Amino acid sequence: MQILKTFSYHTLLILFVIFSSTNDNSKSTDKLIIVNKNIQVKSYFQYIDSIVKHYNSINNYKLSEHILVRHNPWIIDSLANTDYYRMIAKDSFVYNQKDLIVLRKGCSIKIPDSLESSNIEKEFKSTWIDLNIPEYKLRIYRDSVLLHEFLVRVGRNEKKYLKMAGRVLDLKTKTGSGTIVKHVKNPDYYNPVNGNQYFVTNRDDGKVTKLPQIPFIETEINGIRDGQLIHPTTNQETLGKAYSNGCIGTKEADAWIIYYYAPIGTKIKIRYDLNILDKNGNKQTLKDIYN
Structure with a gap:
């Protein structure tokens, strides 16, 4: 029940936008999620898991947390920057890392297509x-x-x-x-x-x-x-x-x-x-x- 409730809540926070671009004779489509609320460390996994669950329910290929985040490497940088000693180096004392914001309102998360997901999966295997x-x-x-x-x-x-x-x-x-x-x-x-x-x-x-x-x-x-x-x-x-x-x-x-x-x-x-x-x-x- 809690999982369904959380998924419904985060669905309300997500705005799906599709952009298309043409380069020579090829056409690529990126699905973007615009985050509509600041996401803190303590709710980060719950939020990412809700995205993965949604896309796995509508796509014919498998998306995982690791594939999604590796397709958006800036997320790793954002998480790494919650390091206490990195924050102290910026004269910012953090008592509770879980309260730090890692996904800011207005930022975009790209959803990989089946080919991109497959390529990342191959990278994992090697x-x-x-x-x-x-x-x-x-x-x-x-x-x-x-x-x-x-x-x-x-x-x-x-x-x-x-x-x-x-x-x-x-x-x-x-x-x-x-x-x-x-x-x-x-x-x-x-x-x-x-x-x-x-x-x-x-x-x-x-x-x-x-x-x-x-x-x-x-x-x-x-x-x-x-x-x-x-x-x-x-x-x-x-x-x-x-x-x-x-x-x-x-x-x-x-x-x-x-x-x-x-x-x-x-x-x-x-x-x-x-x-x-x-x-x-x-x-x-x-x-x-x-x-």
């Missing part, structure tokens, strides 16, 4: 994630072409009792090959050590804010789903360190980009390579952080 633990780098490739590179944090080199697991665990990030198997769009935050849920976070600058709404990405490595996630950290100072309880931590802005390049089924490889080539092609030996 996209994969690479993580080299001692390098603290997560990279996104399309085939062999590097698209993005991010600094991350990885699991600590220690064993510890985690109440949420009910046993002592090795906190090192696990290596292997696998896929992205789940997205958690509005995650709850828990301390795995004591199992307590928390709602606010202490930032690197000493200020306290509410926790942001940014998707968590669950991996399955070597056929095992052991809770090893890719998710944002609210403390950028921990990036480039072995600091987590096994998960892969990123900047808040980077987490949005990774999410929209990693639909369910995206392949991921997590490795531990100490001998690498730097950007100039020179051999480099990394510090062995786990031994």
Whole structure:
């Protein structure tokens, strides 16, 4: 009932406009949605899902959230700019990221046609994630072409009792090959050590804010789903360190980009390579952080 009610509500906010343009002997048609109300982070997924649901009910091809947003990359930029530290750099303190506007009234969202949707889907199938633990780098490739590179944090080199697991665990990030198997769009935050849920976070600058709404990405490595996630950290100072309880931590802005390049089924490889080539092609030996 709630889903139907939300869909009806957002339908009233959407104005559909169709523009046609002719170039030589070809003709293309773009469907545009003009957003008639400011959309905040807390209602963003609900709004995007309502668009996808509507078009899947009238089109003979499948539209998904990831296809829609990748066809409108400015949306990713808008979401990434809700990063607390990006806002602070602009002298803007944000206590609750969920209240920030990501789709402004009057902006337009283009609906891809069947060919465009198919092309984006093909890109997804050739996209994969690479993580080299001692390098603290997560990279996104399309085939062999590097698209993005991010600094991350990885699991600590220690064993510890985690109440949420009910046993002592090795906190090192696990290596292997696998896929992205789940997205958690509005995650709850828990301390795995004591199992307590928390709602606010202490930032690197000493200020306290509410926790942001940014998707968590669950991996399955070597056929095992052991809770090893890719998710944002609210403390950028921990990036480039072995600091987590096994998960892969990123900047808040980077987490949005990774999410929209990693639909369910995206392949991921997590490795531990100490001998690498730097950007100039020179051999480099990394510090062995786990031994």
